[in-house]
Amino acid sequence: MTAPEQPAQQGIAPSTAGDRLPAPAWAYMLRCGDGSLYSGWTSDLARRLKAHNGGAHGARYTRSHGGGTLAYTQRFDTKQQAMRREAQLKRLPKAEKEALAARWLADSRVTIRPAVTGDAPAVNGLYCWYVGHSTATFQYGCPTVEETRRDIEAVWRHAPFLVAETAAGQLAGYACAHPWHTREAFAWDMETTVYCSPDAVGQGVGRRLYTALLEVLQAQGYYNAIALVARPNPASAAFHRAMGYARVGCEPRTGYKFGRWLDLDTWVRPLRSGTDAPMPVTPVPPPEALAAALRRANAPA
Ligand SMILES: CC(C)(COP(=O)(O)OP(=O)(O)OC[C@H]1O[C@@H](n2cnc3c(N)ncnc32)[C@H](O)[C@@H]1OP(=O)(O)O)[C@@H](O)C(=O)NCCC(=O)NCCS
Known part of the structure; x- marks a missing residue:
């Protein structure tokens, strides 16, 4: 068999400081x-x-x-x-x-509600803002709106995908969770994600989204919520600490973006205690648990 005649493939070109969009x-x-x-x-x-x-x-x-x-x-x-x-x-x-x-x-009054596929353009726009401005995500290029739409659908097969929407109809943030790993023994662990609109940070939106998300994950029978937090990201570290996560590990110098190496911290929040054998999780978020979590998230402060 002869080797295919193709030019040698280049790997990913490292993102430089100049790739960061102006602050x-x-x-x-x-x-x-x-x-x-x-x-x-x-x-x-x-x-x-x-x-x-x-x-x-x-x-x-x-x-x-x-x-x-x-x-x-x-x-x-x-x-x-x-x-x-x-x-x-x-x-x-x-x-x-x-x-x-x-x-x-x-x-700017915010309501937390379940995401629908029609939210894909706004969710994609918010995430892409961070792709271009921040090392909170290690992604260099934006996903397409279609990929985001498929992601919203995929999340709902295991966990809630929640959005925070202002009275003016703007997306103020979103939170969701993905299986931590696909192998069976990890079936009780979920990786949680949260992004607030840059206009909405520091106003309690992240806490409302995550509290509702964690409540539903717990009701589904998951045992651990895990977050990967790039360092430096002091807002996210302080946020995860405030939400009951503990930093359990660090992969040093594991990502390269905007002309610098970054560490990646692992933060874990137990959702259940005990060492007995777990019950199988309820894969689709139970409607009653979701409704109750949203009622609490939207109750007047
Ligand atoms: C991290 C993020 C989700 C936090 O959401 P938020 O709405 O800004 O946070 P909240 O206002 O709900 O704050 C919740 C808690 O976190 C703490 N916190 C949030 N941002 C903080 C900051 N910059 N410095 C210190 N503490 C902070 C608050 O003090 C608060 O604690 P309390 O409730 O005990 O008083 C938000 O800043 C964000 O979207 N950042 C950019 C994207 C990102 O980094 N996402 C995480 C990827 S791992």
Whole structure:
């Protein structure tokens, strides 16, 4: 048999720092503890919110006015645009600021619901945002909308695929789970995934999605929820810790993206205790368990 006459195949070309899309920036307002509105801009919404609420490098104003919760955000492609918007916000009369905040609050109210295949374009758009901007995913190129549609269908054969939707119909985040490994002995382990819209981070959306997801996985009879978290991703590490996961291992220098090597941490949250033989899992999420988890996720705080 003769060898096929084909040019030697090249492996994957490493992603460079230049492949990362330019970092966006946000103009925002906070509702402070004393009811006043504070305007600012940031390149990292979640980190800035933490800083305003007792973290390091917060603003003097929010420190002395009782911290704050998000009352308005607008995303921009450049920090110059966000800074200009911040300056405009600061100059707005109080009544106009309040009107903006009221509209934002109404539009950004979030409902958690089951994903349907019609959500594929929005889910794909959100995931692709992170493919281009972040090392949270090790993927270099975007999946197609059709691949995302097939993924939503595939997830539902084992676990819930949940989306968070704003009153304005925007996707604020999603969470889902995939079998950790295909071999039979792993049948009680699920890998969980969560992505929030960059406009919605740090506002409790991730917690609501994951709490509902974990509740249903537990009702299905799974024993372990496992998350792979690239390092550095301090938001995801803090989030998984807050959700009851513990870091159990690290694969050092295992991914290369945007011109740097990355570690990959494994985080585990037990869903059940005990060492007795497990019952077989219920592969399709039971409707009653799903409905109860969504009722709790959408109950007024
Ligand atoms: C990680 C992520 C899903 C968290 O969701 P979120 O909606 O921003 O988090 P929440 O506001 O619900 O916060 C839940 C908890 O995590 C903590 N947390 C979230 N982000 C944090 C941050 N940047 N720093 C410190 N703690 C943080 C919160 O303090 C909160 O704790 P508490 O409920 O005990 O007060 C979200 O930031 C995100 O989508 N990041 C980008 C994508 C990503 O990294 N996905 C994970 C891939 S492994």
